[in-house]
Structures are given as structure tokens and as C-alpha cells.
Amino acid sequence: MSPVSGFADTHNHQFARFAFGGRVLWGSAAAADAELGSCRPEHGPHGLFDLPGNLSRILLRTGSITSLLGHRTDGAPDFPAWPRWHDLTHQAVPRSALKRAVDGGLRLLVMPAVNNELLGRLTRGAHYHDMAAADLQLRAAKQFEAMIDAEAGGPGRGWYRIVYTPEQARRTIGEGKLAVMLSIEVDGLFGDVIGPHSTAGELEAQVDRYHAMGVRHVFPIHLKNCAYGGTALATSLHWSRNSGPVSKANPPLSLPVYRMTTVARTADGYDYRGGHCNADGLTPLGETLIRLLMERGMVIEVDHMGARSRADVLRLTGAAGYPVVAGHAELLSLAGRGERSEFLLTDAEVTAIGRQGGVVAPKLRQLSVAAPGGLRGTAATFLTAYRRVRELLPDAPIPFGTDLNGFAGMPRPRPGEVPLDYPFTSPVTGAALDRGRLGSREFDINADGVAHVGMLPDFVSLLLRHGLSEEDARPMLDSALGYVRAWERAVEAR
Ligand SMILES: [Zn+2]
Ligand SMILES: [Zn+2]
Known part of the structure; x- marks a missing residue:
């Protein structure tokens, strides 16, 4: 294969x-393997206090009802219970594993500082406010960079580089290092400082403040309706304000946590909860936010938006020839019955994003892709989504979005399928990679699935074993530079 820039x-x-207040996810991303000890101090004996993890394993279909009984807490050196593909609340991006991913061809990472205040309150964490949590994560990324630099002999020398311009990203990728873009993904962007009645000037001051802190990628909308617009009705925490309890829009097990006015849009292909979608699009302040982001060449993320908000964003950015990104996408045209929510991109939306020079990155664990029972969320269902994006956008780069440490779960192993033989050769770096290790535990993708970030090279090579041709793999293997090209277009169009 001719040289590729990496994935x-x-x-x-x-x-x-x-x-989430710092009490949900166990284990520091900066820790050495040996320092990732038992989660008992946070998760309690047998992990019984890890309610978000134990509960979400059921809600997100990564585990069974017995998850409620807790989990084994031991970590280093033999990591008997975590990290795992179905685990959601233990560090899945440990430092040594991230380095292995880079050795195997990972060259660009978008790092959204994430938060949800509800989870922070439920776990009685500190600093659970959206922007306090975001600030801590942005600072942690810079400290991590400084630590890796110090190990490598001084500022600028390490393999983890936060990039602030597309030129820096290009150079970093060219040097075989990891280019890291800082992002924010919280429910109330800029927190209580900005409300529906804030002025454009107040909003601009916040955008400038976070731009100065290094943020180059932004989620205007996350899990709830906010000052900028309507969110996607897509999880059991979403609730239709104008439909009755126990209705098509509010079925049993849905909870009135994030409320919104909805309309049934079955004619547009949606069928999740009676096809109900958020009635609200972007607010005037949301339109101002999009304009401010465009003026600064910042990358705008359209995932999590309601269909109307996304249509508004595509209209505004489309008119300016400005690219947007769907960084952990799922596709409406592949989804099973009853799964077609407005979180999922329609083929028309994928095509529009491509026309504007943007990027659609399928989520690694494609849970909505129809497949019999246990076969959901495997390498095969990812491949189905990847191929669909490739059909729709034959000339676009196609990265993936893992959502590691983000309550998503990773692709599960699928015994009996064509195995990946170890050691394998990275199609990006040419390096021979044997089974990866955390402490003394060996990880094998055939038995473990994608348990942590270090197994991304294994996952990519498994896709090649699954019949992904070199030509068809190229948009993924070269997606690091492809993504930078989209960023360059944003900077040029501003
Ligand atoms: Zn635990
Ligand atoms: Zn996320």
C-alpha cells in the first residue's frame, strides 16, 4: 500500500x-499501568457503589441484570475485570495503551472535554458544573502533554501534541506523533454565564476565552435543549413534553429528565418512539454561536443535535461553504426497526456534510445497525456503517469515533469469525505488533474485543482480515490528514 498518514x-x-464530578470513571489517564490499582476507593467493595456503571451496563446493553451486583475491583498488575469492551466506568485510555495506538498508526485524536451535571449530582461529586468539568479536562490534557514532553527530553519533543492550527497538525502527523484537538461536549456550553437572553457580545467573549484556551472543536448542543437549540430525542432520559406519559413518544422506561416539545416525523423516516423528533431548531443565539465559530475557523460538530437544529446548521454553514463534522455518527438508513431516532444521520445529511467538505466518522460500536441479537456492535456492524459512508462519500476521509470513556461500550469479540493473527503488521507504520499488555495482562482482540484504546491498531487490522480491501481502507488509514484538510477548509472559509 502506498504511504498513508494514519487513522x-x-x-x-x-x-x-x-x-461528572470526578467520581464516576476510575483511573487516571496519566497513570502508569502499575498505578492503576483497585477501584474500591471510589466504586466500593465489589464495585457496589458504582451505580452509573452498574446501571448503564444494562441500559446500554453491554451487560446483564447481574451487573447491578457490582464487579471485581482489582486492577494492576493483572487487570482481571477491567478495562473491557463492555465496561464503562474504568479508564479505557491509559497512557501506555494510548502509546501503543500511536505505535500502530493513530495520528489524530479529538478530545472532547465532556460533562453531564445530573450524573455529577447523583454521585455527589465535586466540580460537577459543566464548565468547571471542562476546564479541568482541558488543563489535564496540557499537563499530560507536558509530562510526555518531559519524558522525551523537553518541551515539544513528546509524542502527544495539542495542535492549535491545521499546519501544526500536519507537521505533527508527518513526524509520526499524535495530533490532539481540544473540544467541548457539555449540556450547557459556557455554563450559566450564557442563557437564552445573553447578547451576542457576551457569547463572543466566551467563544474567545475558550479559543484562547486552545479549543478548536465544539459541540453546540449535547443531551438537553440549551440556549442554542434543540437536542436529539434519542435516549431514555428524553421526554416529550406534549405527549402523555406511557404514549408512543414516552414509552415505559423513558424518564422525564430532559423535556422537549416534539412532533412525529415518520414521513421523514424516523420511527424511534413513534417517530417523534424535537420540534425546536437553532435559537437566534444558536445562529450567532454558529457564526462566531465560523469566523474563527473552529470545527462545528453536528452529532447530538435534533434534526431541525442540524438542518439549521447545515443551512448556515452550507451557504458559506463551511465544513462540519459528525464525529461519532450512526446512520438512519442502516438502523433496525424502532431505532431510527433523529440522532442518526439521514443519507441526505451525510451527502450534505460531504458536499461542504466535512467529515462523517462512524461510531466504533454501531449498536443501531440491524443484526441478529448478539451480533450487534461488532467489527462487522462497524464495517457495514463504514461501507455505507464510503458509498455516499466516495472521496471523503472516513475516521472513526470511539467514544472511549464515554458510556458507549466498544465492539465486542465475535468468536468464530476470521481471527487476527498475532503478531500483525500495522498498515500505517509497518511495525509488527504482538498482543498488547496492560501490566501483566495480555489483550487479544479475538477474545477480548476492543477493551481499550491500545487495541485500535488490532481493530483496524481485523477489518482488513474481514475483507476490507486496501483501496476501501484508505479513507480510514489516511483519515488523520483527511480530517486536517477539512479543518483547513474551515479556516479558509472563515
Ligand atoms: Zn470499579
Ligand atoms: Zn462524547
Whole structure:
């Protein structure tokens, strides 16, 4: 294969340890393997206090009802219970594993500082406010960079580089290092400082403040309706304000946490909860935010938006020829019955994003892709989504978004399928990689699935074993530079 720049992970919560009040995710991303000890101090004996983790394993279909009984807490040196593909609350981006991913061809990472205040309150954490949590994660990324630099002999020498311009990203990728873009993904961007009645000037001051802190990628909207617009009705925490309890829009097990006015849009292909979608698009302040981000060449993320908000963003950015990104996307045209929510991109949206020079990165664990029972969320379902994006956008780069440390779960192993033989050769670096290790535990993708970030090279090579041709793999293997090109277009169009 002719040289490729490496692959990109466009959604990785490396520092989510500092999100949700700091009491949900166990284990520091900066720790050496030996320092990743038992989670008992936070998760309690048998992990019984890890309610978010134990509960979400059921809600997100990564585990069974027995998850509620807790989990083994031991960590280093033999990591008997975590990290695992189905685990959501233990560090999945440990430092040594991230380095292995870089050795195997990972060259660009988008690191959204993430938060959800509800989870922070439920776990009685400190600093659970959205922007306090974001600030901690942005700072942690800079400290991590400084630590890796110090190990490598001084400032600028390490393999982990936060990049502030597309030129820096290009140079970093060319040097075989990891280019890291800082991002924010919280429910209330800029926190209580900005409300529906804030002025454009007040908003601009906040955008400038975070731009100065290094943020180059932004989620205007996350899990709830905010000052900027309407979120996607897409999880059991979403609730239709104008439909009755126990209705099509509010079925049993949905909870009135994040409320919104909805309309049924079955004619547009949606069928999740009776096809209900958020009635609200962007607010005037949301339109101002999009304009401010465009003026600064910042990358705008359209995932998590309601369909109307996304349509508004595509209209505003489309008119300016400005690219946008869907960094952990799922696709409506592939989803099973009852799964077609407005979080998922329609083919028309994918095409529009491509026309504007943007990027659609399928989420690594494609849970909405229809497949019999246990076969959901495997390498095969990722490949189905990847191929669909390739059909729709034959000339675009196609990275993936892992959502590691982000309550997503990773692709599971699928015994009986074509195995990856170890050692394998990275199609990016040519390096021979044997089974990766954390402490004394060996990880094998055939048995473990994607247990942590260090297994991304194994995952990419497994896709090649699954019949992904070199030509078809190229948009992924070269997605690091491809993503930078989209960023360059944003900077040029500003
Ligand atoms: Zn635990
Ligand atoms: Zn996320």
C-alpha cells in the first residue's frame, strides 16, 4: 500500500475522569499501568457503589441484570475485570495503551472535554458544573502533554501534541506523533454565564476565552435543549413534553429528565418512539454561536443535535461553504426497526456534510445497525456503517469515533469469525505488533474485543482480515490528514 498518514479517532474522552464530578470513571489517564490499582476507593467493595456503571451496563446493553451486583475491583498488575469492551466506568485510555495506538498508526485524536451535571449530582461529586468539568479536562490534557514532553527530553519533543492550527497538525502527523484537538461536549456550553437572553457580545467573549484556551472543536448542543437549540430525542432520559406519559413518544422506561416539545416525523423516516423528533431548531443565539465559530475557523460538530437544529446548521454553514463534522455518527438508513431516532444521520445529511467538505466518522460500536441479537456492535456492524459512508462519500476521509470513556461500550469479540493473527503488521507504520499488555495482562482482540484504546491498531487490522480491501481502507488509514484538510477548509472559509 502506498504511504498513508494514519487513522483518526474523532471522539475520545481521554480525561473523563474529571467529568461528572470526578467520581464516576476510575483511573487516571496519566497513570502508569502499575498505578492503576483497585477501584474500591471510589466504586466500593465489589464495585457496589458504582451505580452509573452498574446501571448503564444494562441500559446500554453491554451487560446483564447481574451487573447491578457490582464487579471485581482489582486492577494492576493483572487487570482481571477491567478495562473491557463492555465496561464503562474504568479508564479505557491509559497512557501506555494510548502509546501503543500511536505505535500502530493513530495520528489524530479529538478530545472532547465532556460533562453531564445530573450524573455529577447523583454521585455527589465535586466540580460537577459543566464548565468547571471542562476546564479541568482541558488543563489535564496540557499537563499530560507536558509530562510526555518531559519524558522525551523537553518541551515539544513528546509524542502527544495539542495542535492549535491545521499546519501544526500536519507537521505533527508527518513526524509520526499524535495530533490532539481540544473540544467541548457539555449540556450547557459556557455554563450559566450564557442563557437564552445573553447578547451576542457576551457569547463572543466566551467563544474567545475558550479559543484562547486552545479549543478548536465544539459541540453546540449535547443531551438537553440549551440556549442554542434543540437536542436529539434519542435516549431514555428524553421526554416529550406534549405527549402523555406511557404514549408512543414516552414509552415505559423513558424518564422525564430532559423535556422537549416534539412532533412525529415518520414521513421523514424516523420511527424511534413513534417517530417523534424535537420540534425546536437553532435559537437566534444558536445562529450567532454558529457564526462566531465560523469566523474563527473552529470545527462545528453536528452529532447530538435534533434534526431541525442540524438542518439549521447545515443551512448556515452550507451557504458559506463551511465544513462540519459528525464525529461519532450512526446512520438512519442502516438502523433496525424502532431505532431510527433523529440522532442518526439521514443519507441526505451525510451527502450534505460531504458536499461542504466535512467529515462523517462512524461510531466504533454501531449498536443501531440491524443484526441478529448478539451480533450487534461488532467489527462487522462497524464495517457495514463504514461501507455505507464510503458509498455516499466516495472521496471523503472516513475516521472513526470511539467514544472511549464515554458510556458507549466498544465492539465486542465475535468468536468464530476470521481471527487476527498475532503478531500483525500495522498498515500505517509497518511495525509488527504482538498482543498488547496492560501490566501483566495480555489483550487479544479475538477474545477480548476492543477493551481499550491500545487495541485500535488490532481493530483496524481485523477489518482488513474481514475483507476490507486496501483501496476501501484508505479513507480510514489516511483519515488523520483527511480530517486536517477539512479543518483547513474551515479556516479558509472563515
Ligand atoms: Zn470499579
Ligand atoms: Zn462524547
